[in-house]
Structure formats: C-alpha cells, structure tokens
Amino acid sequence: MILVTGATGVSGSLVIREFARQHAPVRALVRNSAKARAFEEFPTVEVVEGNMLEPSTLGVALEGVDRVLMISSAAERMLETQCTFIDAARKAGVRHIVKLSGKESSIGFNAQHFRTGRQHEGIEQYLERSGLAWTHLRPCQFMQFYFPGAPAMNLTANTLAFPMENARLSPVDIEDIAKMVFALLHSEGHEGKSYEITGPEALTMAEIAERISEMTDRTVTYVNILLEEYRRAVLAAGASPERANGFVELWSERRRCGESRVDLGTHEIFGVHPTTFAEFARRNAAAFRGESMPS
Numbered sequence: 001m002i003l004v005t006g007a008t009g010v011s012g013s014l015v016i017r018e019f020a021r022q023h024a025p026v027r028a029l030v031r032n033s034a035k036a037r038a039f040e041e042f043p044t045v046e047v048v049e050g051n052m053l054e055p056s057t058l059g060v061a062l063e064g065v066d067r068v069l070m071i072s073s074a075a076e077r078m079l080e081t082q083c084t085f086i087d088a089a090r091k092a093g094v095r096h097i098v099k100l101s102g103k104e105s106s107i108g109f110n111a112q113h114f115r116t117g118r119q120h121e122g123i124e125q126y127l128e129r130s131g132l133a134w135t136h137l138r139p140c141q142f143m144q145f146y147f148p149g150a151p152a153m154n155l156t157a158n159t160l161a162f163p164m165e166n167a168r169l170s171p172v173d174i175e176d177i178a179k180m181v182f183a184l185l186h187s188e189g190h191e192g193k194s195y196e197i198t199g200p201e202a203l204t205m206a207e208i209a210e211r212i213s214e215m216t217d218r219t220v221t222y223v224n225i226l227l228e229e230y231r232r233a234v235l236a237a238g239a240s241p242e243r244a245n246g247f248v249e250l251w252s253e254r255r256r257c258g259e260s261r262v263d264l265g266t267h268e269i270f271g272v273h274p275t276t277f278a279e280f281a282r283r284n285a286a287a288f289r290g291e292s293m294p295s
C-alpha cells in the first residue's frame with residue numbers, strides 16, 4: 001500500500017487526484033476527514049485520519065504500508081512533524097519514504113537563509129540517517145502560488161504585488177509533480193536519489209502578470225513593493241509573525257539572487273510534459289477570473 005500524507009493540502013490533494021485518475025489504490029492521511037469529502041467519489045482512495053505529530057494516532061494509517069509520499073505544511077513545526085512521522089513509519093515497517101522537499105530555482109540561493117529551506121534540509125538529513133530507503137523531490141515555487149488569495153495577489157485591484165524587482169523564478173505546475181510522484185511510486189531504482197524540479201521558463205513577476213492577463217481578459221499589473229509592505233500584506237492575510245518572517249526571508253533571498261535556472265531533467269526522467277505558465281493559466285482561467293475555486 002502507498003500512503004500520501006498532507007492529502008488535504010495544495011500539493012497532496014493533486015497527488016491523490018492523479019492516483020484516482022489512474023484508477024490506482026492509495027491511502028490518504030488526513031487530520032480531519034470532513035476536509036477530504038471530495039475524495040469520496042474516488043473508489044481507489046482510502047481516507048484515514050491521523051496526526052503526524054502523534055504516533056499513537058497513526059496505527060491504522062501505517063498498517064501494511066510499503067511506501068509513503070511525505071508532505072506536511074511549511075509551518076513552524078514542520079521539522080518536528082516530519083521527523084516524528086519518520087520514526088513512526090520506521091517502527092511500523094515502512095520501507096521507503098519519498099519526501100516532498102523544496103529547492104529554489106534562483107541561482108546562488110542559500111537554503112540556510114530561509115526558514116523553510118533550513119527545515120527541509122534538516123528533515124532530509126534525518127530521513128537519510130533513519131535507515132529507511134529515501135528519495136527527495138525538490139520542487140521550486142508552485143505555479144498554484146499565484147492563484148487569487150495568495151498574499152499580495154490582489155486580482156480585485158488587478159495587481160500582483162511582490163518585492164521582486166526584475167528577479168526571475170521558474171515556477172512549476174503541481175500537476176506535473178503529481179504525475180512524477182505517481183511514476184516514481186510505481187517504479188524501482190529511485191532510492192537514495194534527489195530530484196530537482198523546475199518549470200520550463202524563468203519568468204519575471206511582470207511576465208507572470210502578463211500571462212495571467214492574457215487568460216483573464218483584464219490587465220493584471222506587477223507592482224514592486226518593499227519587503228516591509230509584503231510583510232504587512234502577509235500579516236493582514238492572517239499569517240503569524242514567524243510565518244511572515246519566513247516569507248520575507250524567502251523573497252529577500254530570491255530578489256538577492258535575481259536570476260533563475262530551468263532544469264527539466266526530472267520531467268524527462270519521468271516522461272512528463274513541462275507545463276508552461278500560459279498553459280497553466282489557460283487550464284485555470286475560471287479560477288483566475290474568480291468564477292470558480294482553484295481545483
């Protein structure tokens with residue numbers, strides 16, 4: 001059995017949908033099954049409740065599991081959450097954990113300058129020492145980050161406001177990642193490997209705004225803001241001061257680096273077409289226009 005944790009989240013839910021599309025069995029770990037109602041229509045998806053921070057709640061979820069895709073929120077306790085889960089998985093007899101990690105596409109980016117980067121590195125090292133087989137998937141920024149609702153993404157005012165000046169990023173569509181995860185978890189030979197994943201283009205924020213404009217029939221403009229203005233927007237969107245600090249560290253480092261690399265090696269290994277931002281925006285035009293929820 002394959003277990004996917006973080007199954008109600010942005011990336012986990014798209015991975016579960018890929019398994020359902022392929023009519024393949026999968027177990028989805030959720031904290032609250034009320035948040036997983038959308039999975040009820042998928043006959044091959046089994047939903048099990050459990051908390052990664054509380055090993056005593058994971059017995060049913062881990063029973064008979066051979067491989068896990070491990071995801072949890074990029075929150076203050078991510079390191080503790082995933083390391084606790086790794087220990088529980090080892091004790092339950094899991095053989096292989098695939099960690100959804102992260103790696104920035106910015107050239108010269110230092111993960112130690114960014115809270116989530118430091119946490120991902122710590123978890124990767126803990127998993128490598130755990131005695132379990134491991135694989136790290138290291139995607140850069142998700143295209144889904146630009147959906148309406150992201151802090152500083154104000155489609156009502158038709159603005160995309162970030163502290164990025166002309167720096168570039170190479171965002172990747174999570175649907176590409178979901179296809180890679182599916183292929184990886186249904187083949188052998190990936191143990192002890194790290195796969196970096198970017199999208200197919202290095203784009204400035206102004207170019208991303210242009211692509212969203214083309215799909216939404218309105219002019220979305222990139223507005224360059226100060227890091228402190230971005231911090232205030234993230235706090236106003238409900239983030240804790242620690243989370244807001246983490247975002248400020250991340251955008252500050254991205255801006256410092258300026259340039260971004262494109263690396264489609266992992267798409268090629270798993271035979272996945274690299275979705276461009278224009279294709280992503282076209283597929284999600286209704287969500288960008290505010291006519292439907294992002295799926």
Ligand SMILES: NC(=O)c1ccc[n+]([C@@H]2O[C@H](COP(=O)([O-])OP(=O)(O)OC[C@H]3O[C@@H](n4cnc5c(N)ncnc54)[C@H](OP(=O)(O)O)[C@@H]3O)[C@@H](O)[C@H]2O)c1
Pocket residue numbers: 005006007008009010011012029030031032035050051052053071072073074078081100101102103116139140141142145
């Ligand atoms: N955003 C990006 O651009 C980006 C890029 C590269 C990598 N990443 C990494 O990708 C990972 C996932 O991101 P995401 O945006 O998909 O996250 P997300 O939407 O916040 O989803 C996180 C999921 O983890 C679950 N979770 C959190 N704590 C848990 C616990 N103690 N026990 C069980 N489940 C728990 C959440 O469950 P609930 O529904 O119960 O809260 C939710 O389903 C993060 O580690 C992030 O750093 C993100």
